Amino acid sequence: MLSNRKILITAGPTWEAIDPVRGITNHSSGKMGYAIAEKAFRLGADVKLVSGPVCLSPPAGVETIQVLSAQDMYDAVHRQLEAHNIDLFIGVAAVADYRPASVHSQKFKKSSTELTLKLVRNPDIVTSVAALEKGRPYTVAFAAETENLQAYAFKKLVNKKLDMIIANDVSKLGTGFGTEQNQVLMITHEQTLDSGRQDKSELANTILLHISKHLETYEPDRTS
Numbered sequence: 001m002l003s004n005r006k007i008l009i010t011a012g013p014t015w016e017a018i019d020p021v022r023g024i025t026n027h028s029s030g031k032m033g034y035a036i037a038e039k040a041f042r043l044g045a046d047v048k049l050v051s052g053p054v055c056l057s058p059p060a061g062v063e064t065i066q067v068l069s070a071q072d073m074y075d076a077v078h079r080q081l082e083a084h085n086i087d088l089f090i091g092v093a094a095v096a097d098y099r100p101a102s103v104h105s106q107k108f109k110k111s112s113t114e115l116t117l118k119l120v121r122n123p124d125i126v127t128s129v130a131a132l133e134k135g136r137p138y139t140v141a142f143a144a145e146t147e148n149l150q151a152y153a154f155k156k157l158v159n160k161k162l163d164m165i166i167a168n169d170v171s172k173l174g175t176g177f178g179t180e181q182n183q184v185l186m187i188t189h190e191q192t193l194d195s196g197r198q199d200k201s202e203l204a205n206t207i208l209l210h211i212s213k214h215l216e217t218y219e220p221d222r223t224s
């Protein structure tokens, strides 16, 4: 189904350092992204995975690049895009929107009763991929929402200029972050499909099958 396809996937959280021992991160386990990478390899694709810090083993057959911060992830993704003709990009990572404006080189010492941490915006990786003029891969992102799932996700599809967004309601018990099961809406500009509740590995198959149908008619501009 995906033989001869080159796929680049991001997964896991990012780690935004405050000092050498502290940082800002989130609850992403990386399970969904790793399940998609593993399944894509089994379906015949050449898969590269750029992963934030997770407690998972790299999927067999998948070239896995470990990173920490959103900026590291952005750099690794663009290095891969430059080095290979990637057909499909799937942003599954829960990338931190902000990072500390400065990183203390030594462990920060407490003194006053209050401390203000200044944060600055991180680059949006999936938006930067979707904005490529030459060699733009078919671009898919994930949207974790707690309300108005379809409307908020559709807005992201349009604002980030994506081809597809996979939306999941993280307020529902037993689906989403850190769990074994998930249920998503697969949204393109023309159509929305509900996956129903599935194990993450089964869901990875459903998502890839749906994407592969759209990939058949997608032609990236490779002219230089």
Ligand code: C5P
Pocket: 010, 070, 091, 092, 093, 094, 095, 096, 097, 122, 123, 124, 125, 126, 127, 140, 141, 142, 143, 144, 156
């Ligand atoms: O806007 P929001 O963070 O909800 O969008 C989620 C999607 O955007 C995910 O696919 C995530 O991987 C991607 N993203 C990104 N870079 C960021 C923030 C989010 O690639 N800085």
